[in-house]
Amino acid sequence: MKRYEILEHKADLKIRAFGKRKRELFLNMLFGMAESQKPEIKKIKRIKRKIKIKSLDSESLLVDFLSEVLYLSQVNKEVYFKIEFDKFADIEIEGKLIGQKVERFGEDIKAVTYYGLDIRQLKNKIWEATVLFDI
Amino acid sequence: MISKKDFRKISDCLWEIPKSFRADMKVPARAYVSERMLEESFKDRSIEQLVNVSTLPGIQKYALAMPDIHEGYASPIGGVAAIRISDGVISPGVCGYDINCGMRLLKSEHTEKDIKPYLNRLATEIQSQIPSGLGRGRKIKLSIEQIDKILEQGTHILQKQGYGEKEDVENCEASGKLDWADASVVSDHAKNRGRDQVGTLGSGNHFMEVQKVEEIFDKEVAGVFGLFKDQIVVMIHTGSRGLGHQVCTDYLRTMIPAMQRYRIKVPDREFACVPFSSPEGQRYFSAMASAANYAWANRYMVAHYTRKAWKQVLGEKEKLELLYDVAHNIIKKEKYKIDGKDTEVIVHRKGATRAFPPGHPEIPRKYREVGQPILIPGSMGTASYVLVGQKEGEEAFFSTCHGAGRTMSRHEAMRRVSGQEVVKSLESKGIIIKCQSLRGIAEEAPMAYKDVDEVVQVVHSAGLSKKVAKLVPTAVIKGE
Numbered sequence: 006m007k008r009y010e011i012l013e014h015k016a017d018l019k020i021r022a023f024g025k026r027k028r029e030l031f032l033n034m035l036f037g038m039a040e041s042q043k044p045e046i047k048k049i050k051r052i053k054r055k056i057k058i059k060s061l062d063s064e065s066l067l068v069d070f071l072s073e074v075l076y077l078s079q080v081n082k083e084v085y086f087k088i089e090f091d092k093f094a095d096i097e098i099e100g101k102l103i104g105q106k107v108e109r110f111g112e113d114i115k116a117v118t119y120y121g122l123d124i125r126q127l128k129n130k131i132w133e134a135t136v137l138f139d140i
Numbered sequence: 141m142i143s144k145k146d147f148r149k150i151s152d153c154l155w156e157i158p159k160s161f162r163a164d165m166k167v168p169a170r171a172y173v174s175e176r177m178l179e180e181s182f183k184d185r186s187i188e189q190l191v192n193v194s195t196l197p198g199i200q201k202y203a204l205a206m207p208d209i210h211e212g213y214a215s216p217i218g219g220v221a222a223i224r225i226s227d228g229v230i231s232p233g234v235c236g237y238d239i240n241c242g243m244r245l246l247k248s249e250h251t252e253k254d255i256k257p258y259l260n261r262l263a264t265e266i267q268s269q270i271p272s273g274l275g276r277g278r279k280i281k282l283s284i285e286q287i288d289k290i291l292e293q294g295t296h297i298l299q300k301q302g303y304g305e306k307e308d309v310e311n312c313e314a315s316g317k318l319d320w321a322d323a324s325v326v327s328d329h330a331k332n333r334g335r336d337q338v339g340t341l342g343s344g345n346h347f348m349e350v351q352k353v354e355e356i357f358d359k360e361v362a363g364v365f366g367l368f369k370d371q372i373v374v375m376i377h378t379g380s381r382g383l384g385h386q387v388c389t390d391y392l393r394t395m396i397p398a399m400q401r402y403r404i405k406v407p408d409r410e411f412a413c414v415p416f417s418s419p420e421g422q423r424y425f426s427a428m429a430s431a432a433n434y435a436w437a438n439r440y441m442v443a444h445y446t447r448k449a450w451k452q453v454l455g456e457k458e459k460l461e462l463l464y465d466v467a468h469n470i471i472k473k474e475k476y477k478i479d480g481k482d483t484e485v486i487v488h489r490k491g492a493t494r495a496f497p498p499g500h501p502e503i504p505r506k507y508r509e510v511g512q513p514i515l516i517p518g519s520m521g522t523a524s525y526v527l528v529g530q531k532e533g534e535e536a537f538f539s540t541c542h543g544a545g546r547t548m549s550r551h552e553a554m555r556r557v558s559g560q561e562v563v564k565s566l567e568s569k570g571i572i573i574k575c576q577s578l579r580g581i582a583e584e585a586p587m588a589y590k591d592v593d594e595v596v597q598v599v600h601s602a603g604l605s606k607k608v609a610k611l612v613p614t615a616v617i618k619g620e
Contacts, residue, residue, distance in 0.1 A: 015184060015211060015549045061397045064409075072389050079382055080332045111577070113343040116237045116385040119392065119409035120213035137213070139237050139385065140344060140550075 006131065009037030018114065018138040019121075023131055028093040030124070030132040031067060036086055038071055038138065039104075043111025044084040052083055054102045064122050066096050067134060071117040074102060082107050115139045142187045144178060147171075153207075153598045157191060164195045171205040172536065172602050174594065180547070181209055186216035192407045193221050198228015198416075200478050200485055204536055206492050207598040208545030208590060212236070214410035217491035220539045222476065223416070225484045229404065230421045231413035232395065232428070234488040235471045237388040239428055240435030241346075241379030242313075242467040243493075243515035245526070246443055246460040248450075251370040252352045252614065258453050259350065260572055263615040265449035266348060266374075267574040270442055272341045272618065281336045287383075287434075288323035288331070290338065294433030295440045303444050305462070311504050312465040313494065314472075316436035318429035325423040326383075326430045327390050334383030334434055339441030345543075345584055346378045347517075347618045348446070351524060351611040361510045361528050361608045365463055373611060374450075374460060375524055376442050377517050379469065380435035387431045391424040416486055425486075428471055439465055463526070464504075464513035468493045468542035476537060487537050495529035495540040495605045503529075514605050516596060519544045519589035520581070520618065521566045521573075524611045525596045532603030540605040541596070544589035553588040554579065562586075566616065575618040584618065 012019040020037040024030030060066040085104035092099040116139040124134040147155040157169040169190045194203035209218035214233030289297045295316030353371040356362045395412035414420045496512040503512045514527040559578025562585045
């Protein structure tokens with residue numbers, strides 16, 4: 006199973022991610038966003054940042070989670086490819102993002118949108134989510 | 141699927157979907173487009189999005205699309221919605237993430253012939269003075285207190301601190317300061333994202349161009365605007381950077397659950413809205429104004445660093461005078477006569493430019509007799525325009541287009557043309573290009589956009605705004 010794919014979009018970045026479980030789906034969407042930022046990394050030292058999000062429902066949780074990661078990425082000039090979940094519930098996430106310092110980003114992702122947001126479980130039990138990012 | 145048969149032709153450049161088209165429409169949806177452009181618009185979901193705009197509570201007269209319409213997140217880009225204050229809503233999605241993305245035009249005293257020998261040095265110096273994008277900011281990080289002052293006082297605080305010229309405040313929409321801004325309703329997240337981005341260009345379609353006035357269409361108005369043939373001018377296109385995006389993100393997050401309380405249903409979460417008079421609506425309106433002030437301050441400082449570059453290359457006495465600065469993603473309170481009554485509305489303009497007519501009190505005194513200057517950028521390497529507001533524009537809540545409008549995805553553009561090819565093509569036309577990334581150049585290739593000449597011709601013919609001057613690039617400095 007691939008972790009994510011980039012879908013065609015006229016102006017922005019559309020990512021579809023997959024996961025056997027919802028937490029894996031969130032992790033893979035995070036990974037897809039991080040790779041799409043095209044970070045230039047010089048220092049390999051790992052950085053950990055705590056994150057805690059509570060939302061209205063699982064769709065909002067995904068957008069709010071990615072928005073918070075994007076904020077931390079922008080202000081700290083870091084990229085996060087992974088998260089260690091301490092808690093993963095329907096509308097709540099707690100965990101530690103794992104990332105690295107970035108020299109520069111090759112792509113400026115500016116926001117995570119709700120437009121056409123979709124999370125679903127396919128017949129084969131695989132979870133799939135589609136998110137449009139403003140670039 | 142919406143098609144041409146669902147439209148009623150009102151004129152060669154105005155088409156309407158009647159209110160009866162969908163049960164939830166509160167007003168008709170109107171598109172200012174040529175027949176060819178209308179057919180093109182069915183290639184994406186922009187017309188469906190325009191119909192969605194017409195369902196917003198309190199919307200007056202029509203949901204409007206400008207000829208540069210293309211698919212956005214909630215409202216199409218190139219969309220206008222005037223919503224009655226007394227019983228209507230406010231929607232961050234119909235302003236957009238890049239609050240007060242807009243245009244600024246600086247005029248030199250020189251012709252192309254004077255500047256040509258210095259052009260490459262000028263472009264290089266401008267690029268080195270102004271960080272472009274990719275989350276990279278300026279070396280100096282402002283404190284939260286300094287950001288708060290910018291949010292509430294916009295360009296005025298920068299002038300007090302000694303930056304810029306007197307006319308930089310006078311010749312700016314709203315003088316670069318919306319009075320209802322309130323820094324306390326802007327999150328720390330947003331403020332932090334803005335700390336190192338005052339005076340930065342941003343990425344994507346944001347750019348600066350050194351341009352030449354190629355053609356004057358209206359000598360009288362051009363004279364009032366201080367434009368003459370072959371004159372060198374500098375165009376700046378940028379907005380509120382990460383701060384504005386964060387404000388939009390924050391308030392969508394607030395409004396999505398709040399809609400349940402107000403029993404509002406919308407076709408997509410990006411349309412999230414609340415009553416204008418509600419506490420959430422009022423807080424967003426002030427936060428949006430704060431981000432708008434930040435954007436004006438950003439363009440003000442980009443102009444400051446451009447002048448610094450200009451003086452370094454051409455000498456200390458050299459001037460770059462501000463023609464005008466105008467937003468194309470913003471929400472403003474305005475008054476119109478609707479059904480015979482004076483009605484206060486909040487005009488949401490997303491990818492649309494305000495275009496006030498001659499005599500309007502909100503236009504700087506020096507331009508009041510002829511109308512508000514409007515600045516329309518073309519795609520990279522193509523023409524840009526200076527237009528002027530017209531009385532006939534009232535039918536469109538004094539709004540006009542904002543640019544060319546994308547027709548092709550970034551990936552499609554990159555598949556069709558390489559950055560190197562675009563650079564070569566621009567160089568063959570004698571245009572200098574400065575950009576860190578060839579990929580960024582390919583993504584913004586002119587072929588990925590509508591023809592700006594056609595877009596401008598529609599607003600000119602429809603009477604939304606009138607052509608004053610055509611500008612062509614001599615050097616392009618791009619966000620990455």
